[in-house]
Amino acid sequence: MTFTLPPTSSNPSFHPSPSPSSDPSPSxxxxxxxTVIGTGYLGATHAVSMAFLGYEVLGxxxxxxKIALLNQGTVPFYEPGLPExxxxxxxxGRLRFTTDLDEAAEFGDVHFVCVGTPQKLGSEAADLRFVDSAFTELASRITRKVLLVGKSTVPIGTAERLTALVQQISPLGAELEVAWNPEFLREGFAVQDTLHPDRLVFGVSSPWAEDRLRAAFEPILAEGTPLIVTDLATAELVKSAANSFLATKISYINAMSEVCEATGADVxxxxxxxxxxxRIGSRFLKPGLGFGxxxxxxxxxxxKHRAEELGIGAAVAFLGEVDAINIRRRLRTVALIRQVVGGDLTxxxxxxxxxxxKPDSDDVRDAPxxxxxxxxxxxxxxxxxxxxxxxxxAHRVYPDLEYASSLDQALADADVTVLLTEWEEFRTADPVEMGARVRSRTVVDTRNALNPDRYRAAGWDYWALGRPHTAPVPVSNRSESVLATLDKSADLPC
Incomplete structure (x- = not known):
């Protein structure tokens, strides 16, 4: 891997990795x-990938x-490439899984905490109960110098608070150190992103902690992966800032989609x-239904919530509108479908x-x-x-919906076909064959993932938000009230 930012006096924390090595195993x-504490989406992927690289790993x-499934070789969620x-x-023989924290404390030299930080019910704040519990339960059992490493996405200040907490609890006292190593996994590409990340970030408080993390990622660093070594607060902030930037870029082009609908432009x-x-780039600049x-x-x-707690809420107040634009895409999609079928969905x-x-995932949390x-x-x-x-x-979240077992079954006698997630199966489906199964050849492409010319050539009436033939779509109060009833509390693996 190459990089364009050389280390300079103005960039002291950027550390170029050694030249790529032919031997991917750690010394x-x-x-x-x-050890990897938490075997949900992040934890299971991290544990498997690190064992694949040559480390002895205990999940x-x-x-x-969940532990029984993993020990039997079954991944309890869908992620391409991970089962193999x-x-x-x-x-x-380098990987096994357990429920025994005492065994983990004895086994590990570097402990990665990968538990979830869901949104609190009734609040925009992160629920840190699982992170706090993982760190404290582990710290109370540790009797030798090891490194506790957080990978979960947490509000800034969490690592500092946890450092004080675990040092108070652990028999080691101040000798027990906490580091932060944020993850940047994309669902559907998690194995690739773990084994070949575009960067590594180490938030540490001592040269010893940096050395331990370098040893834990030696094969990845040997590939030439860029490394940023920084303080705990900055490492925590990297993930929140990155996700906020990506969300803003997605919502920006979707806001432009609304402008296009009003002006006849093509988004x-x-x-x-x-x-x-x-200066802008095309990645994440894709108009559609929005993120989830x-x-x-x-x-x-x-x-946004943490910034408000710190008294700097105005600095990130725009994130409220980013969120609102994203939710509005769902309302506008329903409004368009209602318009397409003549104003009444009954x-x-x-x-x-x-x-x-998103495609290549079975995650339905906050799914548009x-x-x-x-x-x-x-x-x-x-x-x-x-x-x-x-x-x-999906059935677990909304059991009252009807779920088809195949594309053909879903299409049978449909009055309108709506592409909601751009799975390859849907992108490559033959519109002629699809047309033979529906009652009406009307398609609403909420992801701008289909080829309009192919569908029109097959006799389909093609609709999409932000495209020039789509009239401005008003959002009704009825849809807003319906959206407020939807369940956002599903707690699935992350």
Whole structure:
């Protein structure tokens, strides 16, 4: 990997990694034994990947069912490539899973805490109960010098608070150190992002802690991965700031989509033109239904909440509008579908293609797709939801929706087909074959992922927000009241 920022006196914390090595394994004399506390999405991926790189790893969770599945070689969520890496890591003998924290405390030299930080019910703040519990339960059992490393996304100031807490609890006292190593995983690409990240960030308080983290990531650093070594507060802030920037970029182009609807402009061509500006770039500048999942929505809310606690809420007040634009996409999508079918959704058969918040994931937390399907149902539509991987999780959140077992079943006699999650199966489906299964060849592409010309050539009436043939769509108070009833409390693996 190459990088463009050389270390200079004005950039003292940037550390170029050594030249790529042909041997990806850690040095045996330096390799620490690793524990990973929490085996949800982040933790399981981290544990498997580090064992794959050659470390001895012990994964820990309080859920015995999840531990049993992992020890049997079964990943309890959908992530491409992870089951194969899990099987290989288990077969190597370097990876196992347990519910025993005493064993973990004895085993590990570097402990990675990867538990969830969901949004508090009734608040925009992050719920830190699981992080606090993991650090304190582990610290109370540690009797030798080791490093506790947080990977969870937390409000700034958490690491400093936890350092004081664990040093008070642990028999080691001030000798027990806390570091922070934020994660930057994309669901659907988590294995790649763990094994070959675009950067590593170490938040540390001593040269010893930095050395321990360097040893824990030696094979990744040997590839030339850029490394930023910084303080605890900055390391915490990196993840919140990154997610806030990405969310802002997504909401910006979706705000421009609303402008396009009012003026007859084409948001897809606008996005293409903006993306060619190297100062802006095209990544995340894709108009559509908006973002969801277990990270961006709750992270920008938590960041805004923490800034207000610190008395600097005005600095990030724009994040409230970023969030509002994102939620408004769901309302506008329902309004467009209502308009397409003539103003009344009662009895209209809808093929809802997708439930996960993004393709290559079974995560339905704060999923725009599932919210739209639910709003259509509550307005009287007969909705058939099909998702290649997320049906079980979706049913757990909204059991009253109808879930199809195949694309053909979802399309059967549909009056309108709505693309909600851009799975490859939907992107590549033949519009001619699809047209033979529906009652009416009307499609609403909420992700701008389909080829309008292909669909029109196959006799489909193609609609999308922000495209020139779409009239301005008013958002009704009825949709806003329906959206307020939707369940945001699903707590699925992260």
């Amino acid at each position: 045996p004399e330096r390799a620490p034994r690793l 820990v969770d309080i859920d015995p069912h 890496k899990l099987e290989e890591a288990l077969a190597s 897809t061509q606008l996005a293409e033109a903006l993306g060619l500006d190297e 999942g277990g990270c961006l929505p709750k992270d920008i809310r938590s960041f 009895g209209v058969r809808v093929a809802a293609l997708g439930a996960a918040f 797709a599932l919210d739209v399907a639910r709003m259509l149902y509550l307005e009287g539509a007969v909705v058939s939801v099909y998702d290649p991987e997320a049906a079980v999780n």
